[in-house]
Amino acid sequence: MSFKNESAVKIAEFLMQIKAIKLQPENPFTWTSGWKSPIYCDNRVSLSHPSVRTYIRQQLTNLIKEEFGSVGAIAGVATAGIPQGVLVAQDLGLPFAYVRSEAKKHGMGNQIEGELMPGERVVVVEDLISTGKSSLAAVEALRAAGHDVAGLVSIFNYGFNQTEEAFKEAKCVFHSLSDYNVLVETALKNGFILEAQLPTLNAWREDPAKWGK
Secondary structure, three states, X not given: OOHHHHHHHHHHXXXXXXXXXXXXXXXXXXXXXXXXXXXXXXXXXXXXXXXXXXXXXXXXXXXXXXXXXXXXXXXXXXXXXXXXXXXXXXXXXXXXXXXXXXXXXXXXXXXXXXXXXOOOEEEEEEEEEOOOHHHHHHHHHHHHOOOEEEEEEEEEEXXXXXXXXHHHHOOOOEEEEEEHHHHHHHHXXXXXXXXXXXXXXXXXXXXXXXXXX
16 A cells, blocks of 8 residues: 555545444435435544644645645635645744635725735645635635745545536646545445445435435
8 A cells, every 4th residue: 555545545444433424324414515425524523633734734734745845935725725725834934924714895905814925836735625715716706816826735535427527628737635435445444334235325426416315
């Protein structure tokens, strides 16, 4: 097993152990979008666990160095990407800014909060990629402001086919520390799920919009 795969498994184990990720195939969650889902992911829980928080920070930092080399700044996606982005920026000794979902309707009307140099090569930090809409909206806001977005990193990624297509269309490279396939394999190995639940979990991953209807 490669170091990256070992790290992906360890991230999945940590997130399930601290209940940042919950798997409930027989008692699904309802997302904001209205989708029914056998999985719920709240990576903000990791911030309350110093050892997990440290490991995630180190791995995100390593991922950025390996995949993007020298960059000028880190930008977090509001809101869950902000604390992770701050930790990474501190580790790398880089400026940090964050991107709101939309421009403020008062004050300076900013969508990007913080100071980034014009043309700065930026890596965007996100906690979770589902459909990718909020992540790519942040990328487009940075590009519109004249910044060079090298790409995006996240802690976890559901791995939807339509998400990969959306990132390709936006010409934005992205990398995640762990993903749904690794999670399910790790969950089965560690007794978080039963083998009989695999078909349900795989069916959701293939067509999340229609699953459970």
